[in-house]
Amino acid sequence: MAIAVASGGWTPWLGKFAHLLATYVIVHLALSTLRRFGGDLPPAFTVAALPAFAIPAALVTTSAYRAANRSAGLPNGDVVFDIGISIIFALSLAAWAAMQREAEHRRKARDALALERETRERQLAELRLGLLQAQIEPHFIYNTLANVQQLVRTSPVDADQMLESLIRYLKASIPESRSGMSTVGQELARAQAYLAIMGMRMGERLRYEIDVTADLHSLPIPPLGLMTLVENAVRHGLDAKREGGLVRIEGEKVGTNLRLSVVDDGAGFSEEVGDGIGLSNLRARIATLHGARGTLELSHRDPAGVEATLLLPVD
Amino acid sequence: MPARTALIVEDEPLLREALRSGLAKLWPELDTSREADDGLEAARQLAERLPDIAFLDIHIPGLNGLDLARLVSGRCHVVFVTAYQEHAVAAFEQGAVDFVVKPIESDRLAVTVARLRQRIDSAPADLGEALRLITKAAAAQPIRWIQASTGKRIRIVPVEEVLYFQADAKYTKVAAQRGDLHIRRSIKELIEGLDPDAFWQIHRGTIVNASRIDSILHDGDTMNLRVVGRDERLPVSQPFQGRFRSRWR
Numbered sequence: 001m002a003i004a005v006a007s008g009g010w011t012p013w014l015g016k017f018a019h020l021l022a023t024y025v026i027v028h029l030a031l032s033t034l035r036r037f038g039g040d041l042p043p044a045f046t047v048a049a050l051p052a053f054a055i056p057a058a059l060v061t062t063s064a065y066r067a068a069n070r071s072a073g074l075p076n077g078d079v080v081f082d083i084g085i086s087i088i089f090a091l092s093l094a095a096w097a098a099m100q101r102e103a104e105h106r107r108k109a110r111d112a113l114a115l116e117r118e119t120r121e122r123q124l125a126e127l128r129l130g131l132l133q134a135q136i137e138p139h140f141i142y143n144t145l146a147n148v149q150q151l152v153r154t155s156p157v158d159a160d161q162m163l164e165s166l167i168r169y170l171k172a173s174i175p176e177s178r179s180g181m182s183t184v185g186q187e188l189a190r191a192q193a194y195l196a197i198m199g200m201r202m203g204e205r206l207r208y209e210i211d212v213t214a215d216l217h218s219l220p221i222p223p224l225g226l227m228t229l230v231e232n233a234v235r236h237g238l239d240a241k242r243e244g245g246l247v248r249i250e251g252e253k254v255g256t257n258l259r260l261s262v263v264d265d266g267a268g269f270s271e272e273v274g275d276g277i278g279l280s281n282l283r284a285r286i287a288t289l290h291g292a293r294g295t296l297e298l299s300h301r302d303p304a305g306v307e308a309t310l311l312l313p314v315d
Numbered sequence: 316m317p318a319r320t321a322l323i324v325e326d327e328p329l330l331r332e333a334l335r336s337g338l339a340k341l342w343p344e345l346d347t348s349r350e351a352d353d354g355l356e357a358a359r360q361l362a363e364r365l366p367d368i369a370f371l372d373i374h375i376p377g378l379n380g381l382d383l384a385r386l387v388s389g390r391c392h393v394v395f396v397t398a399y400q401e402h403a404v405a406a407f408e409q410g411a412v413d414f415v416v417k418p419i420e421s422d423r424l425a426v427t428v429a430r431l432r433q434r435i436d437s438a439p440a441d442l443g444e445a446l447r448l449i450t451k452a453a454a455a456q457p458i459r460w461i462q463a464s465t466g467k468r469i470r471i472v473p474v475e476e477v478l479y480f481q482a483d484a485k486y487t488k489v490a491a492q493r494g495d496l497h498i499r500r501s502i503k504e505l506i507e508g509l510d511p512d513a514f515w516q517i518h519r520g521t522i523v524n525a526s527r528i529d530s531i532l533h534d535g536d537t538m539n540l541r542v543v544g545r546d547e548r549l550p551v552s553q554p555f556q557g558r559f560r561s562r563w564r
Contacts, residue, residue: 139398143327146418150333201327239326240376242353269469272498273458273508280460280473298469306469 012074019065019082020089026057027090031097050094058086124288136173140194141166147201162200169193181289184251184258185217187226191249194227198234205244206234212251212260219258219314222285228278229262229308237266237306245305258312265305269298286312319435322366323350324357324383325396326375330417334370334396337419341428354378361387368392368431381450388442392435394427406452412445457510461489463496470496474513478527478542479549480505482520490545515558517551531559 030053062083066076076082144166151159172190188210195208230247238244245265252259279296286294293313301307321338325331335347349366351357354377361369361383369391371380384393395407395414407414413427461472478490482502489496506516516522517540524542532539532548538556539548551559 142417143330143398146333147327147329149418150329150336153336154332201329203328242355242376269462269464272462272500273505274460274462277459279471283471283473298471299467300464300469 012069015065015069015072015074018068019061019086022061022064023057023086023090024093026061027054027093030057031094035101050091050098054090054094055087058083058090062086123284136170144197144201158200162197165193165196165200169197181220182223182225183217184212184219184221184226184260187221187223188212188217188249191226191230194230195234195247202239202244206238206247207245208247208249210249212249216251216253216258221258221260221310221312222282222289224278225282225286225310225312226260226262228282229260229310232278232308233262233264233266233306236269237264240267253314254311256314258310258314260310260312261307263301263305263307265301265303268300268304269306286310318344318346319368320346320349320366321368321370322357322360323347323370324352324354324375324380325350325370325372326352328352330372330396334419337421337424338428340421341425342432354380354383357383358386361391365391367435368394370394370396373397381446384442385446387439388446389439392431392439393442394431406449407445409448412442412449458505458508461491461496461498463489463498465496472496474509475524475526477524478545479524480514480522481549490542492544515555517549517555519552521549523549533559 034049062079066079066082069076144162148159148162148166151162169190172186172193192210195206199206199208226249230249233247238247248261248263250259250261250263279298283296286296290313295309295311297309297311299307299309323331323334325334331350331352335350338345338347345368349360351360352375354375356377357369357371357375358378365387369383369387371383371393373380373395374397380395380397384395387393393412395412396417396419397404397407397414398417404414404416413430415423415427458474460474461477463470463472472489472491472493476492478492480502481488481490483497485499486497487500487502487505489498502516502520502522506514506522509522513525514522515525523540527542529541529543529545531551532541536553538551538559540551540559541548
């Protein structure tokens with residue numbers, strides 16, 4: 001531009017070109033400022049803001065252009081035409097940028113949605129995998145079989161009874177449906193078989209009570225929903241205490257919710273950190289299935305032990 | 316020579332009986348009348364009078380089998396009795412400690428008995444190194460959840476939901492999505508137990524969940540970090556800045 005002015009002098013065409021170039025520079029600067037500091041602003045806001053800087057920019061550059069013409073002794077054309085062409089240029093430039101921004105915004109939203117869906121699918125897959133692994137613990141099976149082996153030698157009747165409980169436990173551990181849901185009845189059957197086995201293994205150290213009426217048996221609950229809590233009560237509550245204690249399973253309908261509690265009077269929760277996955281798995285499954293409407297709460301009991309309560313919506 | 320004695324430490328009565336009858340067949344002269352069903356009782360008996368051999372279940376209430384082995388290491392022969400656990404079994408083998416896996420197979424027990432008979436007159440082995448290996452294998456599982464009480468309520472927070480850990484006077488603050496907790500576990504203990512890929516130490520007193528880092532604010536030598544959903548800036552001290560510089564520059 002400077003070279004053009006130096007070699008050819010100020011001409012009306014050069015002036016018009018400089019006029020539009022200046023408009024372009026101002027709009028571009030305004031846009032990049034907006035992009036930099038208004039990164040999170042919605043596109044609609046950007047669109048509304050366009051005339052607000054496009055029009056003043058056009059006015060400023062037009063008056064500068066006309067002043068330059070006057071000082072060069074050149075005639076000025078129609079003022080409305082000069083302002084008009086500048087505004088149209090500034091607006092179309094800004095509108096184009098806004099469209100770009102809108103497209104970018106949409107693409108980002110689509111990417112975020114895809115990422116979210118992928119994350120959710122991965123979480124579900126992981127949950128299913130975790131569930132399968134948690135279904136049957138080899139530890140429990142081996143230790144129970146070790147007990148059965150000894151009973152076969154010393155007391156075949158008891159051995160028979162323990163094997164029967166083990167069979168019931170294994171049957172109840174295999175999901176009945178592909179829906180990913182279980183029922184209170186099936187989960188109770190499994191918990192009962194587990195408690196019967198542990199009762200024989202631990203002797204007097206384990207006592208248990210179940211207070212869940214039959215009308216609740218058909219209600220849906222996540223697989224292992226009850227088992228995880230019962231296993232926790234026995235392993236971390238009673239087995240950690242020399243004299244053992246009592247595990248109580250309670251169930252009732254409260255309004256439109258199913259409330260299931262597992263209460264023990266064992267050693268209580270003493271660990272601050274742990275590597276078990278049972279409880280957090282269960283909580284994640286509840287969140288995936290019911291969102292905020294399903295909860296799992298744990299609290300201390302007086303004088304000892306833990307109460308775990310599942311609250312699930314019944315639809 | 317007086318009869319050799321063994322102490323059986325196992326919390327399940329039937330399994331105690333199973334081991335006792337197995338031993339009676341393979342080594343009738345061994346006196347297996349002494350037994351304990353939890354760790355504290357076992358420690359008391361070991362302090363009272365040492366047996367020649369201690370059969371120790373790993374998972375028992377009170378002190379566990381590893382703690383008991385530490386007590387008698389080099390003073391009596393030890394055989395671990397364990398339920399099947401792959402990582403533990405590998406550690407036993409590596410540490411050359413004698414062990415049997417439940418349910419106990421008689422052939423396997425015969426091998427153990429033959430070995431015991433052979434070395435019963437020599438000095439019991441020092442288990443220090445082997446125990447270190449086994450303890451490490453047992454602790455190899457990274458921390459999965461954090462537990463803390465707020466009044467009567469117990470909150471269990473999966474580590475994925477933790478934003479960061481920060482030393483706070485005598486306690487450690489656990490900043491989590493659904494409200495903060497305080498635990499006694501120190502930053503040093505936590506960094507040893509957490510998955511190093513998921514949790515990064517950024518300061519002597521701060522560990523951050525890498526997947527929850529929102530932005531790094533970099534200004535000359537000072538570096539601060541923000542986590543998703545929080546306004547506070549967490550300082551990244553000089554020794555821990557390297558990982559961020561190389562990654563994002």
